[in-house]
């Protein structure tokens with residue numbers, strides 16, 4: 001919040017067409033003026049959300065108005081509001097303008113939740129002005145690396161003011177080594193050098209990851225979902241989705257009469273649609289067709305078909321939304337290029353006529369009882385850390401390691417220190 005006056009003045013300058021200060025670190029990767037596709041959608045990364053439903057009214061009441069862009073760090077969340085931000089909307093090939101999969105859900109009660117933490121996503125998460133110490137709850141849909149590959153970066157940020165462990169929720173797999181607990185254990189094992197080197201420097205608690213694994217075998221037709229988180233009036237349910245192996249799940253979060261669902265990757269099923277029935281925002285994957293996927297990724301068509309046929313086409317997503325009837329349906333995990341989005345919206349419209357959007361990185365959705373408003377964020381490319389909230393937690397610093405440290409003959413050549 002310490003930068004608020006500067007950020008606000010920059011925002012006002014941008015809306016009034018006053019030249020923005022050259023030293024501004026705000027992300028102006030997109031121009032102020034958009035051009036539009038043939039079907040009338042803003043071209044990707046031009047600063048407008050990919051939707052014709054930027055405002056969806058739910059009921060009469062206080063229809064709050066928002067600035068055109070969400071300026072990171074300058075807009076407090078209201079006490080009764082849910083804010084959903086796309087941290088990553090893409091695929092395994094992490095693109096500069098489209099990281100892999102991750103979503104941030106902030107609630108007006110101060111709770112924050114991360115759903116998936118794919119490769120390339122943490123810089124965007126960091127840029128939103130949210131204290132990293134409050135980003136300690138990650139819910140993983142499945143263990144494909146485009147949904148979990150950013151965990152090292154998030155974990156590494158713990159040296160910045162976090163005195164508490166990172167908590168990761170996820171499912172068991174078909175065998176113990178295929179579950180989220182084994183994945184976390186192996187991450188810790190692989191980072192043995194990192195952990196030992198930081199012992200005595202960073203707080204012990206902040207270097208821990210704790211897995212909360214729920215039992216996939218307990219999902220049955222009689223028990224199609226499990227309550228996996230219930231604190232502070234926030235309820236998160238997990239339910240199985242159809243994605244290659246056992247252990248892939250979707251989540252539904254409910255709080256204060258507001259709700260969202262996120263299903264990670266999946267082939268379309270009526271089950272996931274039923275589990276997301278009636279939510280405010282239903283975030284579901286969306287995939288381009290095999291010939292385009294093959295051509296754009298220089299991949300043999302047979303391989304492209306193998307991949308694409310494990311995912312959901314626009315027409316299939318429309319069918320899912322028709323069953324789930326969300327207030328806003330969001331397609332994600334899509335290659336958002338100027339020449340792909342019109343086809344996706346056309347496919348969706350064949351089977352669904354409700355409000356839809358296609359996610360881009362740093363799309364922001366404000367959800368209240370009265371409305372759902374979708375915008376794009378402008379963020380600080382060179383952001384600093386926000387201070388952590390006051391806490392009674394006292395960090396523990398273990399003694400620094402005495403064995404395995406730098407060779408004595410090298411440390412004896414250290415140049416005399418002259419900085420603070």
Ligand SMILES: [Zn+2]
Pocket residue numbers: 142144243265
């Ligand atoms: Zn996957």
Ligand SMILES: [Zn+2]
Pocket residue numbers: 091092101144146147265333
């Ligand atoms: Zn994926």
